[in-house]
Amino acid sequence: MQTNTVAAARDLARPTPLTVVKTQKMQEKPKPRDAFTLDFVCNVLKQAGVATDEMLMTIKSRENNQRVILQKQYGKNSMTQITPVDVISSMGLRLPSDNKHVVTDELIMKTLADYWKLPFLKIELSKLNSAKIVPNLSEPFARKHLIVPVLVSKTMLLVALINPMDVEALQAVQQATKLNVRPVISTKSDVLRAIERCYAEDRSKEVAEKNRNHFRSFIRSAIKDMPDANLKEGILRPNDTGQFEEKHIVNAVNSLLQYAHEQHASDIHIEPKRGYSAIRLRIDGFLHEFDRIPLEVHSSFILRIKALAGMQMAEKRKPLDGSFQAKFQEHNVEFRVSTMPVAFGEKAMIRVLDHSMLLQRVEDLGFSKGELKIFRSMLSHNNGMILITGPTGSGKTTTLYSTLNSLAEREINITTVEEPIELMHEKFNQIAVQPSVGLTFGMAIKHIVRQSADVIMVGEIRDQETAENAFKAALTGHTVISTLHTNDAPSAVIRLTDMGVQSSLIESALVGVVSQRLVRRVCNMCGEPYRPSQSELQALGISEEELVGLPIRKGCGCQQCRGTGYSGRTAVFELMPVTDGVKLLVHDNMAAHLIRKAAIKEGMRTLQDSVIEKFKAGITTSEEVIRIIGGVDLDAADA
Ligand SMILES: [Zn+2]
Known part of the structure; x- marks a missing residue:
């Protein structure tokens, strides 16, 4: 041809x-x-x-x-x-x-x-x-x-x-x-x-792009207005009364914060390099360069952020922490700032926390129909322990709060023990742990049990005291929900025994373990049908026949998704109900891969099942599947 x-x-x-x-x-x-x-x-x-x-x-x-x-x-x-x-x-x-x-x-x-x-x-x-x-x-x-x-x-x-x-x-x-x-x-x-x-490029600019353009023009104005002496020194000083008056810098910082919020960035990095300062945003888990600003305005920029966060402006040699709140489109957004001296000046990292994003409908968290059924059946036990596990940034906190919120629909008493309290909620009784005055997780749980709480949420199980008290509460008619830092569901059992929790306690109180990750969603503006290559199929362990007629998609990149082909994220889940078969292995202190094997036989939904289903439904891409299953021990799953 x-x-x-x-x-x-x-x-x-x-x-x-x-x-x-x-x-x-x-x-x-x-x-x-x-x-x-x-x-x-x-x-x-x-x-x-x-x-x-x-x-x-x-x-x-x-x-x-x-x-x-x-x-x-x-x-x-x-x-x-x-x-x-x-x-x-x-x-x-x-x-x-x-x-x-x-x-x-x-x-x-x-x-x-x-x-x-x-x-x-x-x-x-x-x-x-x-x-x-x-x-x-x-x-x-x-x-x-x-x-x-x-x-x-x-x-x-x-x-x-x-x-x-x-x-x-x-x-x-x-x-x-x-x-x-x-x-x-x-x-x-x-x-x-x-x-x-x-x-x-020809299309009318989005609101977010307006903020980026404003940012650039404010930076240009700041440089133009800078007196020569300051230009050399690279700093705009607060005036005699300590008031920070450089309005262009104030405006530029505002535009940056607003842009970060609009793009759902989780953090902002401002890093001085040789010759310029790089501003990068983490969006959907990946860092993107927002802009580079001249070093002349870098110090003023950092000073403005430190002023907002109530930090010591003059201290530049030590790492510092601070925070401030701002309101964007009816959302209260918290910015947690930390600064650190590096080779070319002070670097700043700002975490963007829009707490309203932590509350979603359980149906919207990313569970498939089958997964939601398993999760709901775990919750339907009126007592026992449910653990949500995953690495940092896997969406555990959102699952935790959204689940509690759904339980709060019923007339029950929900009490949380947290450090710190991430989200204030009128329907929850919330206790902030204060180890400095002797109020530990373990102490707080003991206290709550006496106050007839129906559901107890424990922010995180980190030590034996917390674990044992939480399990005892779960054994005495309370539903206890908590998080644990493990890679998969079966490892949660091992982590608990490593902490010193008796296997008999785990066996009798643990109802189920959920492990989760976040995957990027295909952009709806530029997503289009896509046929994975042979090598991709091999990595996925899927045959071409399996994909025939399925709506496999991939984004080709557009302005909406900043050319990434992805927009937003959704969670994928591993769901391990603690069945009788699983209990036997827990009782005998068996290794994680043996628990996994038994759990799969008894209906456990694996992370791999979950992410491949999302891929087959055109929600995420083969690239994301490979990223997720690359981190799970597949041999153990197949064993
Ligand atoms: Zn797009």
Whole structure:
């Protein structure tokens, strides 16, 4: 099969202007069979020997069903049309000539390109030079017709599209640009990616981007207004009364904090380097550079933050801590600041805590239907211990508070013991542990038990005293919910015995263990159907057949998701009910991998099951699955 990737680009350099011969001909005499229908594509595939009669039968019988799946994948509000090529390529049909390979959209488009005698172009985003043409064509037009200008010369315009029989679109481009339009064939995903690239910068700026732009202009003004003497020293000083008056810096810091909150950043890092200061934000668990500011304003920037957090402004040689609150869009946001001296000055880290995010509906935490059923059955015991485990930043606290909040719907007494109290809640009786005055976790629990609490939440089990008192409470008619720092559910048992809790206590009081992680969600603005490569499938331990007809997605990156292809996170869960079979092993002090094996036999839902289900549902990507299961001991799971 001949594909012509470079010829089209080479044509642009020809001295004589080219005309769109093909489209003009069709305009005169459109052949009735040349509509871009499933039948048309099927016929071309058959002629080219890509599809057999048997395959065509399969395609036609599955067409409607496949359209329903695709409609779901693209979402209700998608502007993008579903083409016959999408329908066929998403079926995962094997090539008659080579059973190892499936009929992909690229193969179909190349076959069609040959049929139309047009070049096929694999679009390289870095080589697009059509930015100045783009304003002449609207984005809805480009998306509706799946057409995008890719290369432009003085008189010629190369447009990539999937349907050259769309004469109306080609004419419209010609009229709008006054250029000779030459069509080349590409895949739909390439065309959409190019549209995204061409129009993203042109699109009206989001509110968040406004804050970033404000930030930049405030920094520029601050530098401009800086007296020469201070410029050398690199500092803007508070005035004589100690009042910090540099309004540009004040505004810049405000813009940064607001941007961080809008983007749901969990922390802000301001780090002086040689020659500049880098400001980075952690969003969905990953650090992104927000901006670089000149070192001249770095010290003033840090001073402003220290002033807000009530920290010692003059102390620069010691690590310091402080915090402050701000209100953004009715959300009370807490900023916890810590500073530390480094080679090029003082570095600051600010944790952004929007406590309202800690309360969600249990249904919205990320449990699948089956997982929610297991979790609810753990909660339905009216006594016993439920543990939520996972590393730092795995969303344990959100699960804990959201669960308590759901239990508070009933007329029961909920008491929490915490250090510190993360979220004040009117329905909970909350106790802050104060070891300095002798109020430890263990003491507090003993006290609560006497006060007839129904549900006790213990912030974290860190020592034997806490563990034993919590387990005793769980044995005497209380539901106790707590967190533990372990990687998976079975290890929780081992951690407790290591702490010195008797296995008989664990065996009789532990109802279930939940282990969790957060995975990034595919961005809904730029997510599109995606076929994992062979090596990805291997890493996932999934066969290609398993994925046929499933809405596997991946984001190609847009302004909404800052080009990452991800937006927001959801939790994945390992759920281990402590069944009789599991109890036997706990009783005999068995190793974690043996407990895991028994628990799986008795219906434990593993982290791996959970994340793969989310991948198959198009919620997250293969990349995220590999990141999560890479951290779990798979041999133990298979043993
Ligand atoms: Zn996106």
